[in-house]
Every structure is written in C-alpha cells, then in structure tokens.
Amino acid sequence: MLYYFSLCNILLLYLILISLTFLMLGFYFIMNGIIYFIEYELFMLNGSQVIMTLLFDWMSLIFMGFVLFISSLIIYYSSEYMSGDKYLDRFIILVLMFIFSMMFMIISPNLISILLGWDGLGLVSYCLVIYYQNIKSFNAGMITALSNRVGDSMLLMSIAWMFSYGSWNYFMYIDFFSFNFDVKIIGLLIVISAMTKSAQIPFSPWLPAAMAAPTPVSSLVHSSTLVTAGVYLLIRFNPLYLDSSLSLFMLFISLITMFMSGFCANYEFDLKKIIALSTLSQLGLMMSILSFGYIYLAYFHLLTHALFKALLFMCSGVVIHSFKDCQDIRYLGNLYIQMPLTCICFTISSLCLCGMPFLSGFYSKDLILELYSSCYINMFSYFLYYFSTGLSVSYSIRLIYYLIISDFSFYCYHSIYDEGWIMLKGMFIMVIVSIFGGSMLMWLLFPTPYLVIIPFYLKLMVLLICLFGGWLGYMINKFNLYDIMINLNYNNLCSYFGFMWFMPYITVKISYIYLLMGLKLNKSGDYGWFEMLGGQGLFYMLNDFSLKNQNIQNNIFNLFYIFISFWFILLFLM
Incomplete structure (x- = not known):
C-alpha cells in the first residue's frame, strides 16, 4: 500500500500545480479580456478538413x-478511504479518465468534440x-447509463441538425442566430440533453441511484464533473434558449425539481x-437562474457549490x-464527542449549503434570490422558489440534528473516532477553501458588484425563509414527524415522498x-x-437442394433407363 500512497x-x-x-x-x-x-x-479526407478546436477563455480555465x-484532494482522500481495495490502481485510472473527459468537454467549442467528452463521462461513470x-x-449503473444515453442521442440529433450551418463551433455563428424553426429545434435538443446530465425531472432518479459508487466518486461527480456538465453546456449555449418559450420550460422544470428534491x-x-x-x-437553482439569462451568476454558484459539496x-x-459502511442516519447521533473534527467540517459544509452569511454559499445564493425577487414572475413560482x-x-x-444532537444509536460496543488523518487533511483544506472561496470568487469574477x-x-x-427552514427541520426531527405519520397510517404518503414521487419505479418500468x-x-427477429x-x-435450403442433386446424380442411370423405356413405349403406342 506504500506504493499507492506515494x-x-x-x-x-x-x-494541484x-x-x-x-x-x-x-x-x-x-482581467485583460483574452480569449x-x-x-x-488532424487530417484531410477527400478535400474535407477534420479540425480539432480548443477554446481557452477565463470561464473554461477557472x-x-x-x-x-x-x-x-479527492484522489489524496481516496488513498486512505480505498486502502482496503485490492485494485486501487484501477480505481485511480478510472477517476483520472473521468477527470480528463470532463476537461475535454470544458475546452471544446465544437459539438462533436463536446460529444466525445460528454460520452466519456457517461461511460466512465457507468464503470464507477x-x-x-x-x-x-449493476441496476444503478444501468439506470445511470440509460438515462445519460437519452442526452447523448439528443446531442447526436443536434449535430445532425446543424449540418446546414457548415460548422459545429457554437460561437462561430451564434451571434447571427435568428429564432427560426431550426434554431428552436437545436435549442430544444440541447436543453433536453443538459436536463438528462443534470438530472432534472423526469430524469432525476439516476442521481440518487448513482450513490452505489464509492464515496470519493460521489464527491467528484456531485461537485464539479458529471452533473455540472449539463449546466455548463447551457451556459455556453445560452443564446439558444433566451427570449423564447424554452426559458419558461426550463424555469418550470427547474422549479419542480427543486421542490421535489427538497x-x-x-x-x-x-x-x-x-x-x-x-x-x-x-442544480435546479442553477437551471432556474439560467432561464432568466444570468449566466455568470449561475457559473458563480456552480463554482461555490463545487467547493462545499465536495467537502460534504x-x-x-x-x-x-x-460506522462500518452503515449509511442510515438513524444510527448516528452525538458524534461531536467521538468525531469532533469531522463534525466541525460537516457542520461548516452544511451551513455553506444553507447560505449562512459570509460563508461561500451565501454570496451566490443570496444574490440569486435577490435577483429572482426583482424579476417579473408570478406568485406561484415565487412561493415555490422560496x-x-x-x-x-x-x-x-x-x-446536523441526526449527526450531533440526537442520541447515539449504534452498537454499544464500538470504536469510533477521527482516525483517518489523510482524509482529515484533505477535508481541512476544503474547509478553508469553502469558508473563503465565495468572497474571493465574488471579488475576482465581479469586479463591478x-x-x-x-x-x-x-x-x-x-433570511426569514432560511431561519424558518432551519426551525422547521429541527422541529420535524425533534418530534419525529415521520413516525407520527406512520402511526397515523399515512404509509403511502410517506412512501410517495420518500421515493421521489415514485419516479424511480416509473423509470424502471x-x-x-x-x-x-x-x-x-430479438426472439422473433x-x-x-x-x-x-x-x-x-x-x-438449409442450399443443403436440401444439394442433397436432392446428389440423389439425382447417384440414380442418373436408373432414371435414364426409365426415361428411354417410357419413350419407346410411347413410340410403340403411336
């Protein structure tokens, strides 16, 4: 194992370098406006150039x-988390392939090269x-692969639809777009492909199912790679859906996804x-603010979310x-005594997710909600958003309640403590970045506030909504509302909310x-x-004909004598 650590x-x-x-x-x-x-x-075939294009601007580089x-940090974290794995080198190679597929998609301005990185993400995610x-x-991998194949097929159809433009580089002609039928179809296909990758309704069930992967992979997938690919694609293709009915469609889908997941x-x-x-x-929050055209704000939240979600x-x-691979939060509780350092990191990352003032999540979420309040929108959407x-x-x-406040419910004979110093070192770096990353990005990305x-x-x-949500979460778990609903025979309602509105069943069906x-x-065909x-x-037919032919050839003299005899009989009778 010393080889893997090194x-x-x-x-x-x-x-890191x-x-x-x-x-x-x-x-x-x-700072200098360079692109x-x-x-x-690559090569020329029958007078047609096959060109590889790369785009380096501030958005792709950051x-x-x-x-x-x-x-x-996740690979460093994996060296201890996956130390019991016999094939750790295979795991690291798969993670590196996953990273390079994402980077290839980021720097590609061409739909065909985007498809290579896009499909590479889907394939390697299935393997992970x-x-x-x-x-x-295997079941979770199949749901993940089939859901992502829908997005791949949409991207392929958009490539086929763009033959008439003479180029697949999206920013070569994107300023000259007029919203005709072709552009609307291309925009719809790209929006649907982004919805599948970012797991918006009705493609949401693959995201919780993908938790069957090792936890370092989940940290990488949910922070900065697979699920953010759809949002990044929409950031790049933002003129396709702005000022059209597609933006209203995106807003509706993202609002329902936010509500359902929460x-x-x-x-x-x-x-x-x-x-x-x-x-x-x-992700629903990012898609909703993208539907209003605030692409830089969605990009800002994409970066801050990557920091605290990886830490979480x-x-x-x-x-x-x-906890010996136990993931049920009902077995947790009172962990600040046994694992104080982990509890501190977990609480800070959760508060970043809540949008606690002056942590990284606050700078993007607060600005998004304020801009949403200034937009022209109906009351139902406004209520659903908040x-x-x-x-x-x-x-x-x-x-946080189940981790720290509730009673300890694991085995009475246990040995739980902050033992993994390699994992803790990676977490401490992420804590520092999660605390200060939001303000630093705010100053650098938005020189003019x-x-x-x-x-x-x-x-x-x-602030009132955040305080009300925190109070509601504490009271629901303090009085154990879930068990109260079970005792009142609301089992079906609990199952409905606990299984994502039965969407996994529908997807599997x-x-x-x-x-x-x-x-x-396949059977009948x-x-x-x-x-x-x-x-x-x-x-079979040729075999039958050859057998008949062989029989005829074997009996050719008998047939000849029969034919001659029949011929003489006919001459005699005539």
Missing part, C-alpha cells in the same frame, strides 16, 4: 482549475457506479442519498467509513417495457424469422 501524493502534487496554473491564467484572462481559440488540422483542485459489482450497483430529502434516511438530493436541489461528501465518507430554498435549509439542519434594489421586506425574505420489447423482437429467411434459412 502514487496518490505524486498525483496530488501534479494536479496544474490547477493553480489554470486558475492564475483564468484570472489573468478575465484563445486554437484550431489544429472551471478546469476547480475541477483539478477538487480532484487532487458498478465498481463494487453487486446486483444493486421535499423528498426530508423523508430520506440514507446519508448519501440526502446529499445527492441536495445536489439535485442546487468527504465528511459523509469518513462517517460511513467509521419554499424550496427553505426546504434545503430544513434537510441540512435535519442532517451587482446592485440589486429591492424593498426592505424582500431583502429580509431570504419504462426501461423494463423497452427491454422486454427488445427481447421479444434474430432468432426467428431472420434465421429462417436469412443466412440460416438459405443454408
């Missing part, structure tokens, strides 16, 4: 820096979800699934590791119908009519 340390050093280089270049580019567009001709920085190789992991997280007891549903809620998953991994924000505070306080002028009561609305249809077509009318049937 390998992870080397990777940590190299990735590259990430810092990208971050410095990104901040230099944003580099690089084209390289995002790549964040991806590499978080990935380096089924890493533990059991039935649950509500269902308050009924969930799996630690990793609760954090996965919180990711789903934050790292803390949950330490808890699961200490109520979903309150629910995100509610499930965060619920997690946003000025939002709203009434005083709307300004206080954000729809997939099962098509898989069963494919099995029947490949193994049925195609066999009889295709190659196998032709083989």
Whole structure:
C-alpha cells in the first residue's frame, strides 16, 4: 500500500500545480479580456478538413482549475478511504479518465468534440457506479447509463441538425442566430440533453441511484464533473434558449425539481442519498437562474457549490467509513464527542449549503434570490422558489440534528473516532477553501458588484425563509414527524415522498417495457424469422437442394433407363 500512497501524493502534487496554473491564467484572462481559440488540422479526407478546436477563455480555465483542485484532494482522500481495495490502481485510472473527459468537454467549442467528452463521462461513470459489482450497483449503473444515453442521442440529433450551418463551433455563428424553426429545434435538443446530465425531472432518479459508487466518486461527480456538465453546456449555449418559450420550460422544470428534491430529502434516511438530493436541489437553482439569462451568476454558484459539496461528501465518507459502511442516519447521533473534527467540517459544509452569511454559499445564493425577487414572475413560482430554498435549509439542519444532537444509536460496543488523518487533511483544506472561496470568487469574477434594489421586506425574505427552514427541520426531527405519520397510517404518503414521487419505479418500468420489447423482437427477429429467411434459412435450403442433386446424380442411370423405356413405349403406342 506504500506504493499507492506515494502514487496518490505524486498525483496530488501534479494536479494541484496544474490547477493553480489554470486558475492564475483564468484570472489573468478575465482581467485583460483574452480569449484563445486554437484550431489544429488532424487530417484531410477527400478535400474535407477534420479540425480539432480548443477554446481557452477565463470561464473554461477557472472551471478546469476547480475541477483539478477538487480532484487532487479527492484522489489524496481516496488513498486512505480505498486502502482496503485490492485494485486501487484501477480505481485511480478510472477517476483520472473521468477527470480528463470532463476537461475535454470544458475546452471544446465544437459539438462533436463536446460529444466525445460528454460520452466519456457517461461511460466512465457507468464503470464507477458498478465498481463494487453487486446486483444493486449493476441496476444503478444501468439506470445511470440509460438515462445519460437519452442526452447523448439528443446531442447526436443536434449535430445532425446543424449540418446546414457548415460548422459545429457554437460561437462561430451564434451571434447571427435568428429564432427560426431550426434554431428552436437545436435549442430544444440541447436543453433536453443538459436536463438528462443534470438530472432534472423526469430524469432525476439516476442521481440518487448513482450513490452505489464509492464515496470519493460521489464527491467528484456531485461537485464539479458529471452533473455540472449539463449546466455548463447551457451556459455556453445560452443564446439558444433566451427570449423564447424554452426559458419558461426550463424555469418550470427547474422549479419542480427543486421542490421535489427538497421535499423528498426530508423523508430520506440514507446519508448519501440526502446529499445527492441536495445536489439535485442546487442544480435546479442553477437551471432556474439560467432561464432568466444570468449566466455568470449561475457559473458563480456552480463554482461555490463545487467547493462545499465536495467537502460534504468527504465528511459523509469518513462517517460511513467509521460506522462500518452503515449509511442510515438513524444510527448516528452525538458524534461531536467521538468525531469532533469531522463534525466541525460537516457542520461548516452544511451551513455553506444553507447560505449562512459570509460563508461561500451565501454570496451566490443570496444574490440569486435577490435577483429572482426583482424579476417579473408570478406568485406561484415565487412561493415555490422560496419554499424550496427553505426546504434545503430544513434537510441540512435535519442532517446536523441526526449527526450531533440526537442520541447515539449504534452498537454499544464500538470504536469510533477521527482516525483517518489523510482524509482529515484533505477535508481541512476544503474547509478553508469553502469558508473563503465565495468572497474571493465574488471579488475576482465581479469586479463591478451587482446592485440589486429591492424593498426592505424582500431583502429580509431570504433570511426569514432560511431561519424558518432551519426551525422547521429541527422541529420535524425533534418530534419525529415521520413516525407520527406512520402511526397515523399515512404509509403511502410517506412512501410517495420518500421515493421521489415514485419516479424511480416509473423509470424502471419504462426501461423494463423497452427491454422486454427488445427481447421479444430479438426472439422473433434474430432468432426467428431472420434465421429462417436469412443466412440460416438459405443454408438449409442450399443443403436440401444439394442433397436432392446428389440423389439425382447417384440414380442418373436408373432414371435414364426409365426415361428411354417410357419413350419407346410411347413410340410403340403411336
């Protein structure tokens, strides 16, 4: 294992150096307004050039820096978390392939090269979800792969639809777009592909199912790679859906996703699934603000969310590791005595998620909610938006309650303490970045600060909703509302909210119908009519003809004598 520790340390050093280089270049580019567009001709075929294009601007460079920085800490964290794995080198290679697929997608301005990174993310994520190789992991991997294949097919159709433009580079002609039928179709296809990757309704069930992967993978997937790819794609293609009915469609879907994920997280007891549903809620928040055209604000929240969500998953991994792979939060409780350092990191990351003032999540969430209050929107959407924000505070306080305040419910004979110093070192770095990262990004990305002028009561609305959500989360768990609903025979209602409005069942049922249809077509087609009318049937027919021909040739003299005798009889009779 000493070899793997040294390998992870080397990777940590190299990735951090590259990430810092990208971050410095990104901040230099944003200060000076520099964009580099690089084209390289791979080969020429029949007079057609096959060109590889790369786009380096401040947005891609800073995002790549964040991806590499978080990935380096997660690989360092994995060296201890996955130390019992016999094939740790295979795990590290898969994680590196995952990172490079995401980076390839980030710097690609071409839809075909975006598809390569996009499909690479889907393929490697499938390999990581089924890493533990059991039935649950295989089912989760299949749901993940099939859901992401919908987005891949939409991206392929958008590539086919863009043949008439002469180029697949989105910013080469994006300023000349007029909203005709072709552009609306391309925009719809790209929005649906982004919805599948970012797990918006009705493609949400794959995100909690992907928690079957190892916890370091979950930390990487939910912070800066797989689920953020859809939001990043919409940031790049933002002129396609602005000022059209697609923006209203995105707003409606994102609001429903926020509400559903926030509500269902308050009924969930799996630690990793609760954090996965919180990711789903934050993705809905990013998609909703994108529908209004605030792309830089969505990008800002994308970066701050990556910091505290990676920390949240790292803390949950330490808890699961200490509790002998138990993920049920009802077994937790009173952990600040046994694991004080982990509890501090977990509480800080949860407060960042809530939007506690002057932590990283506050700078982006508060600005998003204030801008949303200044937008022209109906009352139902306004209520749903703020109520979903309150629910995100509610499930965060619920997690803190079960982790720290509630009674300890694990085995009476236990040995739980802050033992993993390698994991704790990575978490301490992420804590510092999560505390100070929001304000630093605010100063660097927005040299001219946003000025939002709203009434005083709307300004206080954000703080009141957060306080109300925290109080609601504490009271629900203090009086154990879940058990009260079970005792009042509201089992079906609890199941409805606890299983994401039965969407996983619907997804599995729809997939099962098509898989069963494919099995029947395979039986009646490949193994049925195609066999009889295709190659196998032709083989049988030629074999039968050859046997008959051989019989005729073997009996040719007998047939000749019969024919001559028959001919003489006819001549005699005539």
